[in-house]
Amino acid sequence: MRRTSSPPLDLSPLWETVIGRSRLRNLAANRVALATVSRDETLPYWERVIVPRAIRSIRRQVGLNPDRPVLSVNQRLKGLARELEIQRSEARGLNARRFENDQGSFRGRRQHLKLLLQALGSPYEINEWNLWRRQHPRVTPDLRGANLVGLELRHVRLDRCDLRRANLSGSSVRLANLNGSDLREALFRSVDANYATFAGADLRGAICESSQFMGADFRGCSSPSTDPRLESTTVTSWSFDCM
Numbered sequence: 001m002r003r004t005s006s007p008p009l010d011l012s013p014l015w016e017t018v019i020g021r022s023r024l025r026n027l028a029a030n031r032v033a034l035a036t037v038s039r040d041e042t043l044p045y046w047e048r049v050i051v052p053r054a055i056r057s058i059r060r061q062v063g064l065n066p067d068r069p070v071l072s073v074n075q076r077l078k079g080l081a082r083e084l085e086i087q088r089s090e091a092r093g094l095n096a097r098r099f100e101n102d103q104g105s106f107r108g109r110r111q112h113l114k115l116l117l118q119a120l121g122s123p124y125e126i127n128e129w130n131l132w133r134r135q136h137p138r139v140t141p142d143l144r145g146a147n148l149v150g151l152e153l154r155h156v157r158l159d160r161c162d163l164r165r166a167n168l169s170g171s172s173v174r175l176a177n178l179n180g181s182d183l184r185e186a187l188f189r190s191v192d193a194n195y196a197t198f199a200g201a202d203l204r205g206a207i208c209e210s211s212q213f214m215g216a217d218f219r220g221c222s223s224p225s226t227d228p229r230l231e232s233t234t235v236t237s238w239s240f241d242c243m
Contacts, residue, residue: 016085054080098151103146106146116129148167157177159179160180161181163183170189180200185204186206188207192212
């Protein structure tokens with residue numbers, strides 16, 4: 001049994017602790033450089049993006065109105081700390097066991113899979129995977145045979161990916177973008193794919209059983225049985241909407 005492991009990030013409460021509140025105050029007062037947050041790899045990626053953005057906004061407001069009461073600034077910092085803790089709480093329960101899936105059938109690039117799994121811990125679309133996709137628009141992620149069973153996938157870009165023989169059973173790709181992806185012989189059992197987009201995707205040989213595809217976008221497909229890319233697709237309880 002082969003798994004893709006990664007050092008788990010510490011997502012225990014931080015920002016509403018004495019240390020966390022002090023750090024935010026020092027950042028807002030410009031006593032500490034924002035780069036110390038951006039480069040702090042003990043923090044999850046989304047915090048390294050969100051905290052500097054929020055602090056810059058607070059600094060600008062203080063700069064425009066230096067007479068702004070300290071209480072008002074403290075209230076904003078308190079609200080930021082609360083929001084960050086809520087995000088941490090969500091992340092602790094999101095795809096918490098993603099590194100435990102057996103990847104013995106994986107035939108793609110390990111670097112791509114590791115980056116994807118790391119990003120699946122983010123409660124937002126602000127994650128390492130989406131950043132990498134933006135920075136490398138010509139690279140086709142190679143995720144052949146990936147075991148993505150039971151994972152929440154809606155926050156990651158899965159368009160133009162090689163997902164041949166990937167197992168997405170029990171996962172959620174609701175509202176996700178899988179346009180142009182190669183999904184030949186992929187396994188969709190009990191998948192929530194409502195309102196996902198599959199335009200231009202190749203689904204030959206895909207097995208779709210007891211999955212939900214309400215409102216899914218299959219533009220260019222007349223039906224699962226007549227579209228040449230879908231003629232060998234096994235479909236059970238598939239709500240297929242022609243576009």
